[in-house]
Amino acid sequence: MSEEKKPMSLENGEEIKSLVIEGRNAVLEAFRAGKPIDKLFILDGCQDGPIQTIKREARKHDTIINFVDKVRLAQISETGKHQGVIAFAAAYEYAEVEDMFALAESKGEDPFLILLDNIEDPHNLGAIIRTANLAGAHGVIIPKRRAAGLTATVAKTSAGALNYTPVAKVTNLAKTMEELKEKGLWFVCADMGGQPMYDLNLTGPIGLVIGSEGEGVGRLVKEKCDFIASIPMKGDIDSLNASVAAGILAYEIVRQRMK
Numbered sequence: 001m002s003e004e005k006k007p008m009s010l011e012n013g014e015e016i017k018s019l020v021i022e023g024r025n026a027v028l029e030a031f032r033a034g035k036p037i038d039k040l041f042i043l044d045g046c047q048d049g050p051i052q053t054i055k056r057e058a059r060k061h062d063t064i065i066n067f068v069d070k071v072r073l074a075q076i077s078e079t080g081k082h083q084g085v086i087a088f089a090a091a092y093e094y095a096e097v098e099d100m101f102a103l104a105e106s107k108g109e110d111p112f113l114i115l116l117d118n119i120e121d122p123h124n125l126g127a128i129i130r131t132a133n134l135a136g137a138h139g140v141i142i143p144k145r146r147a148a149g150l151t152a153t154v155a156k157t158s159a160g161a162l163n164y165t166p167v168a169k170v171t172n173l174a175k176t177m178e179e180l181k182e183k184g185l186w187f188v189c190a191d192m193g194g195q196p197m198y199d200l201n202l203t204g205p206i207g208l209v210i211g212s213e214g215e216g217v218g219r220l221v222k223e224k225c226d227f228i229a230s231i232p233m234k235g236d237i238d239s240l241n242a243s244v245a246a247g248i249l250a251y252e253i254v255r256q257r258m259k
Contacts, residue, residue, distance in 0.1 A: 019089040022082040024050040031057035036090040038149030041066045043073055043084035054085055062171060064144050092150040095166030097176070100139030101183070103166065107138075110205045111185060112253065115141045117173055117221045118212040119242055122148040126157025127243035128210065133161035135250040136257075137208075140165060143173045177224040180207060187225040189217045190245050192238065194228030202229075202253045210246045213239045 021030050028050070030037065040058050042051060044067040058065050068076075076086050104111040114132050119125050125148040132140050148154060149169070155162045170176045177187055188202060189209035209225055211217035222228070231240065231248050240248070 019091070020076075020078055021087040021089055022077060022079050022085075024054065024083045024085055027085050027087045028054055028057060030087060030089060031061060031063075036092075036094050036150075037061065037063050037087050038090045038151075039066065039088040040064070041068050041073060041076060041086045043067075044069055046084045051084060062144070088149070090150040091152050091155055092162055092167070094150065094169050095139065097139070097141065097168045097170070097180070099166045100141075100168070104138040109136070109138070110203075110257075111183075112137045112205075112257075113139050113141060113180070113185065113207045114246065114250065115173060115177070115187075115207050115209045115221075116147065116211075116242075117143065117209060117217050118146055118215050119210070120146060120148050120212065121242075122151050122153040123157050124148070124241070124243045126154040126159075126162075128246045129154070129158040129165050129167065130161040131243065131247045131250055133158075133165045135247075135254050137165070137250065140167045141173070141176065141207075142167065142169050144169055144171050174220045174224050177207065177209075177221070181224075186227075188227040188229050188249075189222055189225040190231065190249055191216055191222065191228045192230055194230040197229040197231060197249060197252050200227050200229055202249075202256045203259075206253060208246070208249055208253065210242055210249075213242050213245075 021027050040063050042065055055065065073082055073086060100113055101111055114128065114137050116125065116128065119142065129140055150162065150167060185205045185207050187207040187209055188200065209217055209221060229249060231245060
């Protein structure tokens with residue numbers, strides 16, 4: 001298991017903000033120091049030596065690069081001295097998927113992972129991490145693209161669960177699912193067109209896949225799922241908040257495991 005993540009607050013209770021790193025030397029040193037970089041923004045068309053070095057470091061760490069114009073960089077900048085590059089460092093260290101299997105093994109339990117597709121709202125991510133912890137999930141997996149990172153908002157919304165629940169970030173969620181299937185996991189995703197969740201056997205090594213309330217689970221990810229579960233709804237609208245859907249299905253898994 002990786003070391004326990006540090007708390008997100010100072011002694012006086014003041015919240016620590018996610019780290020915004022501006023300037024070429026500062027960004028380069030952050031990469032070389034091994035800081036987890038969630039987002040990297042580079043001025044489009046900038047090709048000088050220091051920028052090329054930062055690009056190499058970003059690719060070495062498999063960090064996604066966003067090329068933006070001067071107006072966008074100015075909007076992001078907090079100092080006005082960005083020198084054409086701004087990085088957002090995660091407020092917490094990311095775990096490895098292997099850490100989650102080690103946690104399950106240490107507890108003598110079948111692995112229970114929650115995978116998130118297209119969850120870009122940090123409040124939803126934080127709430128899902130909190131639910132994951134309370135439901136006994138061994139970790140949460142998020143993709144690098146189109147996903148909220150481990151910001152201070154996520155940590156605050158998780159109500160401390162981020163200190164105990166491993167969160168891994170992967171390049172390709174569908175490929176990761178294929179690799180996890182080789183380790184014995186099977187997958188169920190939430191979708192209105194699926195079978196009622198009460199009719200499914202949700203025991204054993206399992207990965208629960210949750211998509212955004214707007215777009216749901218992406219096609220490629222859904223194709224990797226073994227079952228599609230629907231949540232019975234009796235109201236006049238047709239979708240649940242993503243964190244609520246995650247909670248309902250996670251606790252159906254808990255219920256079945258307790259039998």
